[in-house]
Every structure is written in structure tokens, then in C-alpha cells.
Amino acid sequence: MYNFDTAVIIESIPNLIDGVKMTLFISVISSICAFIIGLIIVFSRTMGLKYLKFFAVCYVEIIRNTPLLVQLYIMYKALPSLGIMLSPISCGILSLSLYAGAFISEVLRSGIHSVANEQFESSTSLGLSKFQAFTLIIFPQAIRIVIPPLSSQFINIIKNSSLVSFIAVTDLFYRIYKGAVDDFRFVEFFLAGAFIYMMLTGVIALFSNILENVFRLRGRTAKI
Amino acid sequence: MIIYKKITLILIICLIMTSLTGCIKKMADENLLKTVRERGKIIAGVKFDAKPFGFIDQDQKLKGFDVDLIREIAKRVLGDENAVEFQQVTSSNRIFSLISGNVDMVAATMTITSPRQKVIDFSRPYYVAGQAIMVAKDSSVKTLKDLSGRRVIIVLGSTSEINIKQMVPSVKILGFRTYTDAFEALKSGRGDVLTTDDTIIYGFLSENSKYKILKDRLTLEPYGLGFKKAEKTQSFQDAVDSALEQIMQDGTMAKIQRKWTADFIKK
Known part of the structure; x- marks a missing residue:
């Protein structure tokens, strides 16, 4: 049937490794930034003042309800006309962080809501400030509940990072696409690409399963 | 009760499978020329963003050198210059479109090169850029x-x-x-x-x-028309090649060339 040629893939492995480096660089930095953004947003949404809450809701709903590619193109193509010129890589990192930050804040919020309100009331009645109650009491309990959905968000960051190839960042997907169209080996390159992305995200999935077991709350989690 | 549920499940799966097979495009068993004649039109890949070869003009119509050339070919192969369905291709997906059979032929400012010739067939060059x-x-x-x-x-x-x-x-x-x-x-x-x-x-x-x-x-x-490399498409390729030969001989090509390059290219 199809004449499968592994030689073209083996030949371009150094090239693909460079792409993996770029993809990892963008994903790791975006993940860290997105987590910080998520934390700030979820704190201002659950504990913050009225105006902060309003701002946080607006941010989440605007970012969550627009496609990432559109946001990326706004950063890359629309901002230069307004006088803000960011390099393609920073465009990619910024839009990925903003996008994933909105989703991560929602994940964290669901975790925080699953912690009983009495805990918050008793901590404040013991004299803890809102910030202390959040960081010391509520958040440590919430985070272990949301480990699986949170790691899905990090997996999504890696997968979504492939979109930066549209703005000429030489990440893994750019190299795969270029290899495919230059050598006309579409099946080989796209399958190899899917496999490499799976390896990258698989590490996170594995890590998340381990963490989930370590932080399992006795008596709280249903045994299935 | 459980048996009934299982039977309904199997029936539903069968239904989904049969409806899915309808989606799979029928592979052309017979030769492409016959398929094209039965279909009544040629499906051609052209660029939509490469002025003056294939582009959308102000009144939202597809125009250009490649578009006119394909219409002339359709006139000679099928007897009607409007018997063409144009599909957009880009530099990066035109060869894939040919191989996957989405289009019968490609006229998209494609240079004849030897790596490409290993994968697809070309007509004779029709323009040199x-x-x-x-x-x-x-x-x-x-x-x-x-x-x-x-x-x-x-x-x-x-x-x-x-x-x-x-x-x-x-x-x-x-x-x-x-x-x-x-x-x-x-x-x-x-x-x-x-x-x-x-x-x-x-x-x-x-x-x-x-x-x-x-x-x-x-x-x-040198630009060439692209064809899929296969026995079944050879008949179609021959027909287009002879049409192209005619177009070049009888002066139609010179007319198309004047029409599209005179305004743009001042050498």
C-alpha cells in the first residue's frame, strides 16, 4: 500500500530535536506564567474586593471564549499597528500564558469551592487575614483535589504551543510541517510529530498520576 | 432485559458504521479521464492569493493566468470552459492535494523541479518566472x-x-x-x-x-501543471497535455500571457 520511508525521519532527527527544544522552552515558560496568572486571578475572584472580582471575571470570560489562534494573531499582527512590536517568541509565550491562565484559574476555583466554607470562616475567626487563610488553609487543600484537571491544562499548553508555528516560530510543528512539505512525506512526518508530542505530554500525565497518589486524602477520596 | 440492551447497542453500532462508510469517498477505480467526463467538470487546484496567477479580485471573483489557462483546457477536454471546479491550494499543500486525489490537477505557479518530479508528474513548462x-x-x-x-x-x-x-x-x-x-x-x-x-x-x-x-x-x-503520478490518471494527463499543446500552438497562450502579465510585469 503506502510506501513508508523511515529514512527521511531519521535524517531529520537533529532538526526535530531543535524543534522539541523550542517547544519545551515555550511550554515551560508559559506553564509557569500561566500558573502564576491563574493564582492571581483565582485569589482576586474568590477573596478579592468587588472591583478586582469584576476584573477577574471579565478576563476569564474574554480569554476563555475566544480562540487561541485569534489571540495569537492579535498579538502578532494587530499590536504592531498600535506601536507595540513583540518578537514572535514572546508573542507566543504571552498569548499561551494568558490563554492557559484563564483555564487554570477556573480549575483552581473549582478546587477552592470544594473546600468547605466553614474552614474559611474558622480561619478568619482565629485571626488569620484573608490572604493567610487562602495560602495556609484553603489553597493547600484545594490544589490536591485539582491535580488531574490541572495537569490536563499543562498538557494542553504543550499541544497548543504548536499554534506558534503559524507566526514563523521554529518549534516542533514548524519543523514537522516544513519537513512534510519539502520532502513530500506527509504520513511519516505527521505521524512522527504526533508521536513526539505524545512523548512530551506523556511525561506530564505520568507525573500527575504519581502526584495524585502521593497527595491522596485519606477518607476523602472515594475508592474506585 | 440485559440482552435487549445489548442488542440495541449492537444495532446502534451497526447503524453508525454504515453511516460512516457513506462518508468515505469512492476511490476512482476506472481511469481519471472517464471519471472527469462522467462528473462533467475538472477539479483544479489554483492559488487564491498569488496575483496575477490566481487571485480573488474586487468583485469577489477568482481570476488570473492559471484560472484562464484551466478554463481553456476545460474547453478543449470537456467542450465547456465553465466545466471547472476551482479549489484553493497553497505552496505547502498543493502536492498533498494532488496525491490525496482532492484535485485532478494543479496550476499553482508550481516550478518543475526534480525532487517534485519524483512524487508527481508535470506537464511541459507553460511560463518561466x-x-x-x-x-x-x-x-x-x-x-x-x-x-x-x-x-x-x-x-x-x-x-x-x-x-x-x-x-x-x-x-x-x-x-x-x-x-x-x-x-x-x-x-x-x-x-x-x-x-x-x-x-x-x-x-x-x-x-x-x-x-x-x-x-x-x-x-x-519554469511553471508546470501538476498531475498525480498513477496509471489511472495517465489518460487524463495525456488529454490535458495535448490540450496544452494546442493552446500553445494556436496563440491562445500568448493571448493569456499578454492579458495577465502586460499590466503587471514591466521588464
Whole structure:
């Protein structure tokens, strides 16, 4: 049937490794930034003042309800006309962080809501400030509940990072696409690409399963 | 009860399977020429963003050199110049469109090269372009030598990248998927120069006065019609080849060429 040629893939492995480096660089930095953004947003949404809450809701709903590619193109193509010129890589990192930050804040919020309100009331009645109650009491309990959905968000960051190839960042997907169209080996390159992305995200999935077991709350989690 | 549930489940699965098989396109068993005749039209891949070869004009109609050429071919193969369905292809997906059988033929400013000839078949060349460099009018890039270390915009899947890398190895390449994206990147200053075939650059210059084309031509780019490499498509390819031969002999080609290149290309 199809004449499968592994030689073209083996030949371009150094090239693909460079792409993996770029993809990892963008994903790791975006993940860290997105987590910080998520934390700030979820704190201002659950504990913050009225105006902060309003701002946080607006941010989440605007970012969550627009496609990432559109946001990326706004950063890359629309901002230069307004006088803000960011390099393609920073465009990619910024839009990925903003996008994933909105989703991560929602994940964290669901975790925080699953912690009983009495805990918050008793901590404040013991004299803890809102910030202390959040960081010391509520958040440590919430985070272990949301480990699986949170790691899905990090997996999504890696997968979504492939979109930066549209703005000429030489990440893994750019190299795969270029290899495919230059050598006309579409099946080989796209399958190899899917496999490499799976390896990258698989590490996170594995890590998340381990963490989930370590932080399992006795008596709280249903045994299935 | 459980047995009933299982039976309904199996029935539902069967239903889904049968409805899915309907989606799978029928592979052309007989030869392509016969299929095209039965269908009553040729499905042709052209570019929608490469003025003057294939582009959408102000009244939202597809026009251009390649479009006219395919209409002439349809007139000679099927007897009706409107018996064509145009599908958009780009430099990076035109060969895939041919191989996967989405289009019968491709006329999309495609240069005849030997790596491509291993994968698809070409007609005889119908136009010869040259790879050129486009810069902003106030740019410091004057000749090919000034390019070292500059950011060069190309379209992925075209011959431009290989050629420019051979001549000036130190350039930084920015690759985009479509000409629209590539021109946009040059306009917003993402790259210093853009390199592609001169014909396409002239098409762009006709709408943008702030840019110019450099005198140097890097290569000659003979354009050919692309066909899928297979026994079943050979008959169709032969028919188109003889139609192309006629078009070149009877002066129609010269007419098309005058119509589309006279306004744009002032050599």
C-alpha cells in the first residue's frame, strides 16, 4: 500500500530535536506564567474586593471564549499597528500564558469551592487575614483535589504551543510541517510529530498520576 | 432485559458504521479521464492569493493566468470552459492535494523541479518566472550581497528557501503558510525582505507602492501543471497535455500571457 520511508525521519532527527527544544522552552515558560496568572486571578475572584472580582471575571470570560489562534494573531499582527512590536517568541509565550491562565484559574476555583466554607470562616475567626487563610488553609487543600484537571491544562499548553508555528516560530510543528512539505512525506512526518508530542505530554500525565497518589486524602477520596 | 440492551447497542453500532462508510469517498477505480467526463467538470487546484496567477479580485471573483489557462483546457477536454471546479491550494499543500486525489490537477505557479518530479508528474513548462527579492523602497538592501544576516520571509513548500540558502547561507528564514501571511509579515516589519517568484511580487507591487523589486534574479522557475503520478490518471494527463499543446500552438497562450502579465510585469 503506502510506501513508508523511515529514512527521511531519521535524517531529520537533529532538526526535530531543535524543534522539541523550542517547544519545551515555550511550554515551560508559559506553564509557569500561566500558573502564576491563574493564582492571581483565582485569589482576586474568590477573596478579592468587588472591583478586582469584576476584573477577574471579565478576563476569564474574554480569554476563555475566544480562540487561541485569534489571540495569537492579535498579538502578532494587530499590536504592531498600535506601536507595540513583540518578537514572535514572546508573542507566543504571552498569548499561551494568558490563554492557559484563564483555564487554570477556573480549575483552581473549582478546587477552592470544594473546600468547605466553614474552614474559611474558622480561619478568619482565629485571626488569620484573608490572604493567610487562602495560602495556609484553603489553597493547600484545594490544589490536591485539582491535580488531574490541572495537569490536563499543562498538557494542553504543550499541544497548543504548536499554534506558534503559524507566526514563523521554529518549534516542533514548524519543523514537522516544513519537513512534510519539502520532502513530500506527509504520513511519516505527521505521524512522527504526533508521536513526539505524545512523548512530551506523556511525561506530564505520568507525573500527575504519581502526584495524585502521593497527595491522596485519606477518607476523602472515594475508592474506585 | 440485559440482552435487549445489548442488542440495541449492537444495532446502534451497526447503524453508525454504515453511516460512516457513506462518508468515505469512492476511490476512482476506472481511469481519471472517464471519471472527469462522467462528473462533467475538472477539479483544479489554483492559488487564491498569488496575483496575477490566481487571485480573488474586487468583485469577489477568482481570476488570473492559471484560472484562464484551466478554463481553456476545460474547453478543449470537456467542450465547456465553465466545466471547472476551482479549489484553493497553497505552496505547502498543493502536492498533498494532488496525491490525496482532492484535485485532478494543479496550476499553482508550481516550478518543475526534480525532487517534485519524483512524487508527481508535470506537464511541459507553460511560463518561466524568476526568483526575485522584494524590499521596502527605503531599505538598505540593494543587492544579493546585502542580504547576509537579514531576516528573509518565504512561503513554506516553495523553492525559495533552498535557493536563497544556497546563495546566502547566513540569512534567517521566516516561513509562512500563505502569501497573505508572508506579505503581511513584510508590511509589519517582521522581516527585512521577501523572496519569491517575480511574477507574484509584481502582482503585490501593483497594489503596494511602498515596495520595490531588486534587479537580481536568483533562478529561473519554469511553471508546470501538476498531475498525480498513477496509471489511472495517465489518460487524463495525456488529454490535458495535448490540450496544452494546442493552446500553445494556436496563440491562445500568448493571448493569456499578454492579458495577465502586460499590466503587471514591466521588464
